[in-house]
Amino acid sequence: MQSSRIAEKSTPYWWEAAPVQPLPEQPLAKQVDVVIVGAGYAGLTAGLTLARAGRSVAVLDKMNPGEGASSRNGGITSGNIRLDYAELVRKYGEEHANAIEAEGKAAREFIYDFIRNEGLNCDFSLTGRFYGAIGKEQYETMARSAEKLQKALGVDSYAVPHAEQRQYLGTDYYRGGTVRMDIGGLHPAKYHAEILRITLAAGVTVHSNTAVQSITKDATGFRVETAVGTITGRQVLICTNGYTDGADPWLRRRLVPVRSRIIATEELSPELMMKLMPRKMMCGESKVLGYYYRPSPDGKRILLGGRDASQSGDPAAPTVALRDGLIHLFPELADVKISHSWFGNVAMHRDMLPRIFEHDGLTYATGFCGSGVVWAPWIGSRAAHKLLDDDQRKSAFDFRPMSSIPFYAGKPYFMPAFIQVYRLQDRIALARATR
């Protein structure tokens, strides 16, 4: 079974229902108010917001719109803030930390209103998320956090003891877990396609297969050189995240593209799905290199994702590793086929917080650290308000750029070593956990 072709397809499962495709070719305008680089969730929501405020906008993408992370992800509306509250206070002070936490809640609510109010047909369901604890100590800590979240922000969150775990998830692997009912799941490629639909309807011009090669300041704004011609913009917004390339070497020294891979099972029987995922929740676990997983929106398959540490691009080893992880959780799936295995890039950086900032007159909306289903549209729309000089809507994530990474220019030479360290940390945590 462990052949080099473990999965039938190496394209995202999501592309079956919502394939990414080029838009009809059209000439570049000579000049627009705002040029946006990157047609993922961030670039499109920024374009939408600006166009509705009366600005002329061109969005340029070197691939098909959505072909970056925005049509490849797990579709979990996690809206994760990777730093915990104590760490935020230590780094940014109490007032700023509170504003960041509050915006985390506002961003998730914004997305849900956005989906509802715009009528985005993207299989969104507020299912809740189960987060599994690998040991009893982790469970106690997570239970206290869930209680704090409930009290401080009014989020419907609670602990699930091990004895009740099977009501939520058909595995005995965890030692209990927590549930957050403000997190759900959507179909990421449909979500992107729908955002693209309303963005085009608002009058934004979106160009696929238009790689930006350089951006220089001139008297009226910025001259943007692309593979197919030149366009000038009074303002420029960069939304390239995990697909940032050499066209912006300054940003590339700050963002590390990290590969995340997802596998999808073949269709499972309704009885088995009911046994393994009785509440159809999104799932995660308390490990540094933890898995994220979920049922497909039609409830027929399980999709499981995690870090892809391979350097060669050969999907065999990382697919087998994810498949083994899946079977470890759900031994019932030992003989099940993997229909799809694909990867995409997330953008990690030293601050581990989504960010809006300016550098050399350019504005950036980026750095989503693997949680962009909520953050990218939110930060994209806030960045648009920044370009509109709307100080009322200034984001708590709008502050100095993240620092560059020493000796790094775009090739993450340190990642294999980091992954080994994280693996070791997880092994030690598991060995020490009371199980």
Ligand SMILES: Cc1cc2nc3c(=O)[nH]c(=O)nc-3n(C[C@H](O)[C@H](O)[C@H](O)COP(=O)(O)OP(=O)(O)OC[C@H]3O[C@@H](n4cnc5c(N)ncnc54)[C@H](O)[C@@H]3O)c2cc1C
């Ligand atoms: C496998 C995987 C699973 C994930 N799961 C989740 C999840 O469950 N929940 C969650 O919240 N987040 C998840 N994420 C993260 C989420 O998908 C991203 O944070 C989000 O899609 C980022 O959106 P974006 O618009 O910033 O960037 P992207 O969608 O990556 O778009 C960037 C665009 O910039 C373009 N570009 C780059 N350079 C140039 C250039 N020079 N010229 C023109 N265009 C350029 C690229 O072609 C690309 O289309 C996951 C990501 C991956 C890869």
